[in-house]
Amino acid sequence: MRFPTLFIGVVLALLLLSCNEEYSSIGLNLRDPDNLLGTSFTNSPQLIAYSVLEDSLSTKNLANNVLGFVKDPTFGTTKASIYTQYMLSGNSVDFGFNPVLDSIVLSLRVTGFFGDTLTPLPIRVYELTEALSADSAYNSHSSVQVDHENLTYDPNYTVTPTPRTKVTIDTNNYDPHLRIRLTDEFGHHFLNNSSQMSSPILFAQFFKGLYITVEDPNQTGSLLNVLLTSTLSNISIYYTVHGVSKRYVLVTSNSAIRFNQFEHDYALASSHFINQVINRDTNDPNLGRDILYAQATGGVKTKIKFPNVKEMFKDKNVVINRAELVITNISEDPEYFFQPAALSLQAVSKKDGIVFIPDDPIYTSGDYFGGNYIADKKQYRIRITRYIQQLILQDQFENYIYLLVSGSGVRGNRLLFAGTDPFDPALRLRLEISYTEF
Numbered sequence: 001m002r003f004p005t006l007f008i009g010v011v012l013a014l015l016l017l018s019c020n021e022e023y024s025s026i027g028l029n030l031r032d033p034d035n036l037l038g039t040s041f042t043n044s045p046q047l048i049a050y051s052v053l054e055d056s057l058s059t060k061n062l063a064n065n066v067l068g069f070v071k072d073p074t075f076g077t078t079k080a081s082i083y084t085q086y087m088l089s090g091n092s093v094d095f096g097f098n099p100v101l102d103s104i105v106l107s108l109r110v111t112g113f114f115g116d117t118l119t120p121l122p123i124r125v126y127e128l129t130e131a132l133s134a135d136s137a138y139n140s141h142s143s144v145q146v147d148h149e150n151l152t153y154d155p156n157y158t159v160t161p162t163p164r165t166k167v168t169i170d171t172n173n174y175d176p177h178l179r180i181r182l183t184d185e186f187g188h189h190f191l192n193n194s195s196q197m198s199s200p201i202l203f204a205q206f207f208k209g210l211y212i213t214v215e216d217p218n219q220t221g222s223l224l225n226v227l228l229t230s231t232l233s234n235i236s237i238y239y240t241v242h243g244v245s246k247r248y249v250l251v252t253s254n255s256a257i258r259f260n261q262f263e264h265d266y267a268l269a270s271s272h273f274i275n276q277v278i279n280r281d282t283n284d285p286n287l288g289r290d291i292l293y294a295q296a297t298g299g300v301k302t303k304i305k306f307p308n309v310k311e312m313f314k315d316k317n318v319v320i321n322r323a324e325l326v327i328t329n330i331s332e333d334p335e336y337f338f339q340p341a342a343l344s345l346q347a348v349s350k351k352d353g354i355v356f357i358p359d360d361p362i363y364t365s366g367d368y369f370g371g372n373y374i375a376d377k378k379q380y381r382i383r384i385t386r387y388i389q390q391l392i393l394q395d396q397f398e399n400y401i402y403l404l405v406s407g408s409g410v411r412g413n414r415l416l417f418a419g420t421d422p423f424d425p426a427l428r429l430r431l432e433i434s435y436t437e438f
Contacts, residue, residue: 039321043432045312047420048305050287051277056139057298059260059409066260066297066412067108067123068223069214070115073333075295075414076269080223081213083144084258085132085204086235086250093197093248095190096241103153103238104187106180106210109230110163114412115222116336120158122215123180125151128208138259140298140409146211153181158217161224177232178224190237190248207250209257210235222336223297223412228252260409262297289421291330292429294343294405295414301346301404306391306431309399313392313435322434323388324370327380327403328427331416340413342371342406343380347387348398358387358401371406388433 059065066080106125130145132138159178166173189207190197196206214221227233235250252258266278276287277300292302304325329339346355359369366372371382382403390397405413418427 038436038438039434040437041432041434042312043326043430045306045431045433046308047429047431048285048288048307049292049302049420049429050280050284051273051293051300051302052280053277054295054298054301054404054408056141057262057409058137059140059142059262059298060136060138061254061258062260062410063227063407064111064410065226065228065258066223066262066410067212067214067226068113068115068121068221068412069217070221070223070412071217071219071268072115072337072414074270074273074293074331074337074416075299076264076266076273077216078223078295078297078299078412079214079263079265080297080412081211081261081263082226082228082258083128083132083138083142083209083211083261084228084252085209085256086207087253087256088197088200088203089234089249089251091199093194095194095239095248096246099191099239099241099246101184101187101191101237101239102245104182104184104190105236105238106178106182106212107232107234107236108178108180108212108224109227109232110161110176110178110224111227112225112411113161113163113222114336114338116220116334117161117163117222119217119219119221120160121217121221121224122156122158123152123178124157124213124215125180125182126211126213127151127186128211131204131208132257132259134257138257140260140262142259143261144211151182151186151210153183161222163224175230175232177230182235187237187239191239220336225411228256228258229254260297262299264297264299288419288429290419290423292417292419293415294340294403294417296340296405296408296411298408299414301402303400303402304429305400306388307399309388309391309431316437318392319436319438320385320389320392320433321436322432323383323385324432325382325384325403326430326432327382327415328418328429329373329378329380329415330418330422330427333416338413339373339415340405340411341373343382343403343415344371344406345382345384346402346404348400350396350398355402358384384431388431 065082126146237248293300
């Protein structure tokens with residue numbers, strides 16, 4: 001006779017509490033199962049997996065933004081553009097009598113990259129003609145109206161990013177950032193309209209913000225992580241009054257509305273990718289046997305099904321001590337197409353379709369949940385103990401989860417990983433379960 005679900009839940013909680021130190025390590029299967037009293041181990045649950053295009057991704061006011069254009073031999077092209085407000089750095093702006101413009105410069109703090117930074121990026125800047133709304137839920141497919149006159153001082157402006165190199169200005173060194181000179185006409189737009197800058201409300205009506213984008217570099221290209229809320233990210237207006245040099249700064253504070261637009265073109269992707277992700281037949285169980293994919297910037301995630309887990313344990317009174325998903329990186333592309341630092345999971349409730357993380361890292365440590373890249377093993381290990389226990393005991397959750405790049409909206413990395421039946425079985429995508437019968 002089966003034990004009541006509540007009793008099994010209590011037993012599971014006691015096991016977790018009594019083994020707290022043990023669970024801080026990764027990989028229960030690295031220990032001899034025979035030394036764990038009453039514990040059995042299996043890595044044979046059947047998995048069916050295939051990669052799919054991501055739906056629209058919320059990109060409004062995230063921790064950082066992505067800017068660039070990259071040509072990837074596996075994933076085709078990705079273009080990342082930014083829409084952002086700018087705000088006054090102080091009220092009652094007074095440029096003085098007869099100010100003379102020196103220059104106006106857009107600065108963007110760069111905190112990381114993905115791709116070949118030796119490739120020059122053709123950056124273009126446009127003024128918004130439609131105001132960004134605090135009530136709008138902007139996502140990776142969103143756009144707003146812009147003026148079509150490019151604002152870069154050099155209309156053919158390109159920059160070779162140096163995201164690891166300090167920038168020297170007047171003998172002072174600053175963290176890496178881009179400095180893009182804009183047209184003098186755009187600078188005069190502010191100097192000649194100081195009355196429109198007398199309050200935040202007037203200024204928001206006068207200047208709605210910028211659209212910052214990158215054209216096709218005709219080479220590999222790169223995606224840059226841009227921290228718009230940094231003090232180094234701003235629009236600096238340099239001018240003189242009676243021969244005295246001055247500077248006024250427009251900023252993107254945390255309250256400024258900003259979002260990313262991501263555009264993917266998979267026409268130049270690898271044939272295997274196209275066959276699995278673009279032209280897929282979801283009724284084909286062999287789609288993801290060899291290679292699977294995950295791509296940030298709202299690109300690609302992998303659907304992983306567990307068709308027989310419930311069946312495996314249907315006649316057993318069992319507590320799942322540990323269940324880990326093991327993902328192995330098999331990319332052989334150039335090093336600048338490096339793997340994500342971490343992966344995450346989503347699962348779906350049958351009742352309301354709410355997407356959630358199976359073992360919520362808010363209530364457990366990162367060491368417990370896992371998901372970070374283990375470089376010496378070329379692996380990610382993600383704990384889904386609670387989800388598997390629920391899958392066995394209940395019928396309220398779908399028997400599939402989604403695997404995706406953690407922080408997909410704020411970085412450009414991607415991953416090629418072994419499928420469910422690759423050429424080397426040791427690399428296969430698998431579920432490792434340690435459990436106790438009673």
